[in-house]
Amino acid sequence: MGICVSKPPPEPNLSNHIEIQENPEPKNPENPAKKSREDGELAKKSPFFPFYSPSPAHFLFSKKSPARSPLNSSSNSTPKRFFKRPFPPPSPAKHIKAVWARRVKPNEAAIPEGEEVEGGGLDKSFGFSKNFASKYEVGEEVGRGHFGYTCKAKFKKGDSKGKDVAVKVIPKAKMTTAIAIEDVRREVKILRALTGHSNLVQFYDAYEDHENVYVVMELCEGGELLDKILARGGKYTEDDAKAVMIQILNVVAFCHLQGVVHRDLKPENFLFMSKDEDSPLKAIDFGLSDFVKPDERLNDIVGSAYYVAPEVLHRSYSTEADVWSIGVISYILLCGSRPFWARTESGIFRAVLKADPIFEEPPWPSLSAEAKDFVKRLLNKDPRKRMTAAQALSHPWIRSNNDIKVPLDILIFKLLKAYMRSSPLRKAALRALSKTLTVDELFYLKEQFALLEPNKNGSICLDNIKQALMKNATEAMKESRVHDFLASLNALQYRRMDFEEFCAAATSVHQLEALDRWEQHARCAYELFEKDGNRAIMIEELASELGLSPSVPVHAVLHDWIRHTDGKLSFLGFVKLLHGVSSRSLAKAQ
Numbered sequence: 154m155g156i157c158v159s160k161p162p163p164e165p166n167l168s169n170h171i172e173i174q175e176n177p178e179p180k181n182p183e184n185p186a187k188k189s190r191e192d193g194e195l196a197k198k199s200p201f202f203p204f205y206s207p208s209p210a211h212f213l214f215s216k217k218s219p220a221r222s223p224l225n226s227s228s229n230s231t232p233k234r235f236f237k238r239p240f241p242p243p244s245p246a247k248h249i250k251a252v253w254a255r256r257v258k259p260n261e262a263a264i265p266e267g268e269e270v271e272g273g274g275l276d277k278s279f280g281f282s283k284n285f286a287s288k289y290e291v292g293e294e295v296g297r298g299h300f301g302y303t304c305k306a307k308f309k310k311g312d313s314k315g316k317d318v319a320v321k322v323i324p325k326a327k328m329t330t331a332i333a334i335e336d337v338r339r340e341v342k343i344l345r346a347l348t349g350h351s352n353l354v355q356f357y358d359a360y361e362d363h364e365n366v367y368v369v370m371e372l373c374e375g376g377e378l379l380d381k382i383l384a385r386g387g388k389y390t391e392d393d394a395k396a397v398m399i400q401i402l403n404v405v406a407f408c409h410l411q412g413v414v415h416r417d418l419k420p421e422n423f424l425f426m427s428k429d430e431d432s433p434l435k436a437i438d439f440g441l442s443d444f445v446k447p448d449e450r451l452n453d454i455v456g457s458a459y460y461v462a463p464e465v466l467h468r469s470y471s472t473e474a475d476v477w478s479i480g481v482i483s484y485i486l487l488c489g490s491r492p493f494w495a496r497t498e499s500g501i502f503r504a505v506l507k508a509d510p511i512f513e514e515p516p517w518p519s520l521s522a523e524a525k526d527f528v529k530r531l532l533n534k535d536p537r538k539r540m541t542a543a544q545a546l547s548h549p550w551i552r553s554n555n556d557i558k559v560p561l562d563i564l565i566f567k568l569l570k571a572y573m574r575s576s577p578l579r580k581a582a583l584r585a586l587s588k589t590l591t592v593d594e595l596f597y598l599k600e601q602f603a604l605l606e607p608n609k610n611g612s613i614c615l616d617n618i619k620q621a622l623m624k625n626a627t628e629a630m631k632e633s634r635v636h637d638f639l640a641s642l643n644a645l646q647y648r649r650m651d652f653e654e655f656c657a658a659a660t661s662v663h664q665l666e667a668l669d670r671w672e673q674h675a676r677c678a679y680e681l682f683e684k685d686g687n688r689a690i691m692i693e694e695l696a697s698e699l700g701l702s703p704s705v706p707v708h709a710v711l712h713d714w715i716r717h718t719d720g721k722l723s724f725l726g727f728v729k730l731l732h733g734v735s736s737r738s739l740a741k742a743q
């Protein structure tokens with residue numbers, strides 16, 4: 154028979170996610186003739202994903218199914234022959250093994266749910282209120298994750314008596330390592346700190362007793378984005394996808410400005426408030442989130458395999474990693490398949506690191522060029538070249554037929570800092586580059602400049618930046634030290650910056666370099682620089698302009714940077730200068 158949808162796989166143990174095994178390839182390859190016939194039949198019969206090979210286990214995707222689980226439990230019984238490109242539709246994603254390796258003790262699998270483990274000296278008191286049971290009446294379960302389960306609950310008394318809320322119950326028995334405990338502490342701290350965004354689940358309070366931590370928040374009754382994607386056969390129209398992306402980008406841009414990186418963005422972690430078609434979407438589950446300072450790189454590998462960014466696997470990442478995950482979500486919304494897919498975790502990682510997503514197969518050829526460009530710019534493997542969430546909101550695909558309010562972008566402050574520390578020669582080169590920007594590229598910069606509220610002469614100083622940040626600040630900014638970062642912009646205390654200079658300062662060379670038209674930009678900028686800025690320069694002077702250490706063999710390194718005919722900067726030197734060089738990067742290039 155071979156159609157594995159006829160018999161559900163054994164129910165996985167949701168409380169034990171440490172046994173995530175590599176799925177073996179099928180041992181007995183099937184007769185190819187039989188294979189294509191069955192594929193054809195299945196495609197006809199299946200009500201799911203009519204445009205792609207049907208899911209081998211689509212009963213898994215029904216919320217009502219007892220077996221709604223990561224694919225790992227099913228794919229052992231899933232012959233590979235049912236998977237053909239484009240990849241299978243999305244399914245609940247499992248966390249990557251590294252998450253569990255640090256959060257679950259090896260013997261936890263043997264501990265029955267609800268039973269206390271040897272604490273081993275672990276401090277499981279959180280300092281939360283203890284009176285959960287007297288305040289709330291707990292109702293039916295509405296969802297379940299690897300760490301806890303979520304129930305409806307009602308206020309028992311007071312002004313809000315009878316009001317529905319959601320309570321995420323996290324059993325203390327499951328917190329068997331210091332990292333797992335720290336995750337819960339941080340989840341509550343972040344939820345408490347991040348207040349006031351309409352696309353973020355509203356947190357009310359946290360409680361604890363001997364057995365559990367209870368996180369009380371607003372109840373979202375519209376279900377997960379993943380279920381909506383699946384119910385729609387895995388594909389959104391461009392306009393519907395845009396409406397979802399705008400909300401996701403808005404809340405993520407907000408988190409990033411506050412210095413919070415979510416680290417587990419996936420369709421399961423976005424809930425609709427209600428069943429209405431135009432219901433707002435809310436980000437939930439900050440269980441793997443962290444604070445990140447503007448200059449900091451994180452290194453722990455966390456997240457869910459299909460959505461994890463390449464730089465997370467390389468253990469050096471920041472907020473850009475969330476944007477990658479949004480790229481994966483947008484790819485899924487638009488075509489119904491995952492961009493990086495394999496049967497094993499290591500296979501997925503290989504795809505994330507090395508493979509380019511497919512944009513050649515249906516439905517991509519029939520989608521707009523802007524939509525493809527948008528997704529590609531989120532899925533750039535180099536985080537420096539990837540758009541930020543605020544930039545993505547300024548992308549022509551999102552902007553078309555939408556009145557978008559672009560939020561303040563933390564990237565601007567990082568670029569301003571680098572600019573303020575640059576040599577006059579590099580500043581001149583950046584100024585030339587900024588003059589080549591197109592109307593589309595200038596849109597984002599205009600929006601950002603306006604958010605800094607320039608004075609009537611059209612210029613800004615440090616105070617404008619401080620005020621703009623204050624306006625948007627939540628408690629989270631304290632933890633992520635965004636304000637300390639402003640000290641690096643001190644030079645702006647004594648002078649003002651007009652829009653022209655702001656463009657030079659806030660242009661990301663790396664991002665421009667990712668565009669097809671980069672060569673044109675650079676050539677054009679070089680011509681401008683030739684007219685106004687290029688001058689004869691000695692290698693030693695150039696080295697000192699660049700702040701190179703005496704250990705760099707400047708004559709060997711900078712030889713081609715200077716045009717031999719007139720001693721001025723060559724095109725190569727100009728491009729290198731735009732990027733900004735350090736002794737370290739030059740030493741590496743040697």
Ligand SMILES: Nc1ncnc2c1ncn2[C@@H]1O[C@H](COP(=O)(O)OP(=O)(O)OP(=O)(O)O)[C@@H](O)[C@H]1O
Pocket residue numbers: 295296297298299300301302303319321354370371372373374377421422424437438439440
């Ligand atoms: N505020 C809410 N309103 C309604 N349902 C919710 C709410 N918060 C969570 N849920 C449901 O509970 C599920 C589990 O919640 P959550 O994702 O926070 O748990 P988790 O244990 O951290 O999950 P994961 O395994 O993804 O890490 C969600 O997928 C969702 O279906």
Ligand SMILES: [Ca+2]
Pocket residue numbers: 298421422438
């Ligand atoms: Ca979740």
Ligand SMILES: [Ca+2]
Pocket residue numbers: 298300417438439440441
């Ligand atoms: Ca979680």
